[in-house]
């Protein structure tokens with residue numbers, strides 16, 4: 001089995017979701033630190049268009065979106081399971097709400113004027129402007145992640161109060177042990193908690209604060225940094241694993257080998273094109289041949305993505 005390579009950057013909350021899960025699973029893995037804004041040429045060689053963070057690579061299999069990344073990590077590290085079957089439906093819904101709506105609330109909290117004024121990265125006006133322009137490009141054609149602070153703040157307080165009530169009864173949202181909802185919730189809170197000027201917003205929620213300490217104690221696993229070009233070299237020398245055609249043509253009316261594009265339905269409409277390998281209720285996979293990375297299989301979760309025949 002090829003080792004996990006996580007393409008990520010330190011400040012990315014969705015990357016922290018994965019690092020924290022890999023810490024919980026006591027995994028060793030490699031990390032490529034990718035740029036926070038475009039261009040990301042090494043990442044594009046692997047994904048063929050998808051530009052969000054994080055992306056996970058195993059050999060020449062490329063996994064886009066933290067939802068599918070967590071599922072693959074669970075298969076690789078089945079000990080201490082985080083997807084209890086008896087909660088498959090409710091957890092799926094709660095995790096999606098957390099990773100979409102509540103993530104937006106958290107972004108508005110983390111980027112409120114008080115926090116931005118203290119943020120070292122944004123103290124350089126050129127850096128701040130480049131970031132704003134890049135995120136405007138990312139969000140083109142979609143409502144993006146924008147939420148007014150005045151709307152986000154009461155939603156933040158409401159959800160933290162509910163979390164605090166629940167965490168007074170158990171160590172984790174999952175009960176005695178964390179489940180996927182703990183990791184989804186943690187990265188949102190981590191993003192806000194990282195800003196020292198915002199720490200006091202947690203003060204009324206003592207049980208949440210204890211839970212943050214428990215989650216943080218899992219750490220991030222054992223990390224070895226490699227370069228983007230080393231990761232591409234690994235992709236070129238590995239065979240594509242997802243080579244068994246598994247297209248359920250009753251879902252999208254598509255056949256194995258069709259030329260398609262896959263893109264998110266929320267924001268970041270940069271598509272990945274390729275030859276259809278898998279289209280099931282859970283997963284979409286295309287195969288593409290990249291001039292640098294060779295043959296790669298690019299995987300997406302079904303939830304949150306659309307597929308178009310070209």
Ligand SMILES: N[C@@H](CCC(=O)N[C@@H](CS)C(=O)NCC(=O)O)C(=O)O
Nearest residue numbers: 012013014051052053054065066067
């Ligand atoms: N649904 C995606 C969302 C990922 C996402 O929005 N990541 C942010 C960073 S935490 C991002 O991609 N920002 C733009 C970028 O990094 O280029 C997932 O679960 O992985």
